[in-house]
Amino acid sequence: MTPTPLGGPPRQPTIKEVAALAGVSPMTVSRTLAGGKNVRQDVQDRVFEAVASLGYHRNENARSIRPGQTSGLVGVAITNLGNPYYGNFALGVEEVASHYGRRIVLGNTGEELSRERQLIADFIGRQVEGLIVVPSGGDSGHLQREMLRDTPLVLASRTVAGVEADAVVLDDIGGAYRGTSALLDAGHTRVAYLGNVTSVFTGQRRYEGYERALAERGIPVEPSLVRRGQQDVATASAAMRSLLDLEHPPTAVFSANNRNTIGALQEIGERIRTRSQVPLPSIVSFDDFELADMMPVPVTVIDHDPRELGREAARLLFARLLDSAEPAPARSVEMPTHLRVARP
Known part of the structure; x- marks a missing residue:
């Protein structure tokens, strides 16, 4: 993270600083963060290492959000948009979010860690108020509190070793x-x-x-x-x-x-x-x-009910967003399953 000026808020690193650390051009950094088209994998890896080292996030909403306002958005990352199960899960999240006057931004990771890492960075850049993530597993650096700028995080369906966050899983x-x-x-x-x-x-x-x-x-x-x-x-x-x-x-x-x-x-x-x-x-x-x-x-x-899984994940998130008391330890909720026996 870029050093904090004495008596002032932390200065956010610039794209030029990321480029310098990665040994690439600012344009290559932009292309990598926009999806990596025409950028070699080893170059992308260097860029993401520099992003993580500096704590850089694009601020997509800087021009549209005035001081004191919030984005009104909740970022939701799922692993397979083509699976109706996750469609129902997202509907459950949306149901609770809309009750609180928020909208969801939905993204698909395809079970790929690099896509998940990029998606989370995009969500943070859009100044989402909270994150609900079905994690793909693997390295968890991008889900650590300092990388999320203290944005509340709820893990759904799965947990990740080393990530201290609220979670809702199944039995x-x-x-x-x-x-x-x-x-x-x-x-x-x-x-x-x-x-x-x-x-x-x-x-x-x-x-x-x-x-x-x-x-x-x-x-x-x-x-x-x-x-x-x-x-x-x-x-x-x-x-x-x-x-x-x-x-x-x-x-x-x-x-x-x-x-x-x-x-x-x-x-x-x-x-x-x-x-x-x-x-x-x-x-x-x-x-x-x-x-x-x-x-x-x-x-x-x-x-089990994937929509209820989504609702419970959203309830955990808004409990964090609306609780003005001292931060409480991470909560984990395990939801029940039942056997529906096939008719012969």
């Missing part, structure tokens, strides 16, 4: 445990796992619930039945194909999120159309999804 472990247990109680012993990358907070917790249910019944995890790393429908479909092509395929599948479930069902649908002789597995899905009750095989859902 990921308990939900996955109950879902896997339901399959075991139905007599299945070869239960496969479909999930996202191990570094994702929810993926790790849901795998833990799956593992715990198997361990309680003395069933070891079989590595050939575990597929982790699928972030979209296409890769989930390919993972399901590899499971069904095993010499001894699973008789049931626990899916850790709705994108993995839809990918699995796409492959099952293909098997039905080609009249494959492979027995079709039972499925438990963490997260509801479109037309879940109309699938070619029954799908039991570990259900």
Whole structure:
């Protein structure tokens, strides 16, 4: 951070100072912060290191906000704008924000840390009053209080190690445990796992619930039945194909999120159309999804309300914004899930 003048407010670093520290031109800094088009990745990395070192933020609203005014904006960063789950989550945030006369600014990170870092910087540059972030994981430097200029932050669905912030998460472990247990109680012993990358907070917790249910019944995890790393429908479909092509395929599948479930069902649908002789597995899905009750095989859902998750995240944020008392310790709220058993 640029040194503070004696007796005055901190002076914000300039784009020229960022450029000098990174060893690039001010134009390259601007291009990097605007998306990095035609800027090499190693150059972008140097620019972002300089930005972090100096605590630089673009002030997008400087000309439109008069002294004493606030922007009236809440920045919301989600990981997958194409997933209806996050659309409902954003609607919940918006519902509470509008009650307080605020609007939301929505951005998509695509589970990429560099995009998340850039998006947060843009939000701070627009002088948002608060931030609600579904974090992608990894390095947390851009989410530290000093980098956010003390802008209140709420983490939603996931937490990040080393970030002291209010958070609202789901009962990921308990939900996955109950879902896997339901399959075991139905007599299945070869239960496969479909999930996202191990570094994702929810993926790790849901795998833990799956593992715990198997361990309680003395069933070891079989590595050939575990597929982790699928972030979209296409890769989930390919993972399901590899499971069904095993010499001894699973008789049931626990899916850790709705994108993995839809990918699995796409492959099952293909098997039905080609009249494959492979027995079709039972499925438990963490997260509801479109037309879940109309699938070619029954799908039991570990259900919860993403809109209520968004509302709760917004309530935590406005509790911070409106509390004039001394800062309280970070709060963490865990929201319940319930098992919606598929009709045979």
